[in-house]
Amino acid sequence: MILTITLNPSVDINYQLDTLHIDDVNRVSTVSKTAGGKGLNVARVLSQLDESVTATGLLGGTIGEYIKNQLNDQEIPERFMPISQESRNCIAVIHDSGKQTEILESGPVISKEEGDNFLNHLETLLDEVAVVTISGSLPKGLPDDYYVKVIKKCKDRNIKVILDTSGSVLKNVMDSKVKPFAIKPNIDELKGLFSDSDFTSEKAIREALQSEKFSGIECVMVSDGSKGSYVKWEENSYKVTIPKVDAVNPVGSGDATVAGLASALENKQSVEEGIKTAMTTGVLNALNEKTGSIDATDFDAIFDQITVEALN
Numbered sequence: 014m015i016l017t018i019t020l021n022p023s024v025d026i027n028y029q030l031d032t033l034h035i036d037d038v039n040r041v042s043t044v045s046k047t048a049g050g051k052g053l054n055v056a057r058v059l060s061q062l063d064e065s066v067t068a069t070g071l072l073g074g075t076i077g078e079y080i081k082n083q084l085n086d087q088e089i090p091e092r093f094m095p096i097s098q099e100s101r102n103c104i105a106v107i108h109d110s111g112k113q114t115e116i117l118e119s120g121p122v123i124s125k126e127e128g129d130n131f132l133n134h135l136e137t138l139l140d141e142v143a144v145v146t147i148s149g150s151l152p153k154g155l156p157d158d159y160y161v162k163v164i165k166k167c168k169d170r171n172i173k174v175i176l177d178t179s180g181s182v183l184k185n186v187m188d189s190k191v192k193p194f195a196i197k198p199n200i201d202e203l204k205g206l207f208s209d210s211d212f213t214s215e216k217a218i219r220e221a222l223q224s225e226k227f228s229g230i231e232c233v234m235v236s237d238g239s240k241g242s243y244v245k246w247e248e249n250s251y252k253v254t255i256p257k258v259d260a261v262n263p264v265g266s267g268d269a270t271v272a273g274l275a276s277a278l279e280n281k282q283s284v285e286e287g288i289k290t291a292m293t294t295g296v297l298n299a300l301n302e303k304t305g306s307i308d309a310t311d312f313d314a315i316f317d318q319i320t321v322e323a324l325n
């Protein structure tokens with residue numbers, strides 16, 4: 014089974030307005046509210062791939078209940094741990110011919126006791142699990158090395174961990190002795206890890222992938238939007254090319270890529286098949302109107318058009 018961890022989920026509220034009036038009342042008739050957070054996107058795509066998945070993390074208050082109900086409606090099994098503070102809303106206002114104004118709550122503050130309790134809760138979920146995905150930032154209150162503790166619990170049981178986070182939280186994991194099986198930075202996050210150096214040649218990218226920084230991490234999948242990705246898998250590096258498609262909504266494609274990679278690991282696919290599966294789910298998400306959602310019917314047609322070549 015695959016377990017997805019989302020420690021700071023949200024209800025994503027989307028308001029569509031013709032014009033946003035500042036310092037005035039705005040009435041809105043087109044509203045959508047969905048369970049959000051990168052890890053929930055991963056869980057949804059895994060469920061659409063027919064994988065056996067359970068979503069876990071931290072949820073609180075009525076917003077937490079709302080997220081739980083949506084997961085139930087989508088038949089995604091969940092084992093979230095309750096917390097005392099309310100989970101967050103993230104609001105996106107689409108207005109004035111395509112402008113987007115976002116208001117993002119930082120979310121609940123997690124107590125030390127809740128942090129410790131989640132590690133114990135996790136222990137009770139790991140029995141049947143082969144792959145764990147960890148997505149997104151840490152909520153306030155948890156220490157920067159919290160994911161290191163989560164990864165250690167999984168590695169002690171030989172469970173493969175895919176980590177999709179960025180900034181200081183990712184740096185903290187990379188500096189620790191406890192490494193995940195895979196990480197999925199996008200190209201900008203890779204540049205950030207190398208002090209914003211510009212990777213102008215494929216040779217520079219290959220050297221970055223094979224650098225000491227990533228030692229101990231078997232798979233580094235650097236996604237590059239519509240251009241595909243660069244991948245290090247053990248001692249080899251690859252350039253991955255995807256077909257040109259008419260993307261409808263690429264937001265969440267990184268999460269769909271993580272879901273594809275998790276599915277590939279769960280099914281013990283070869284390196285080449287695994288890379289293609291991860292890219293396919295990313296492309297399928299870009300073709301779907303909904304964020305973090307795919308139509309698996311077209312899986313084979315996309316998979317067959319992806320090429321993986323060694324990077325020299």
Ligand code: ATP
Nearest residue numbers: 199236237238239241260263265266267268295296
């Ligand atoms: P997000 O944070 O929105 O989840 P990301 O920045 O982590 O995204 P991307 O590099 O944008 O991840 O996308 C991941 C993968 O999804 C790409 O490697 C590619 O396979 C696919 N993808 C993304 N954007 C497009 C697009 N416009 N057309 C086709 N495929 C895409």
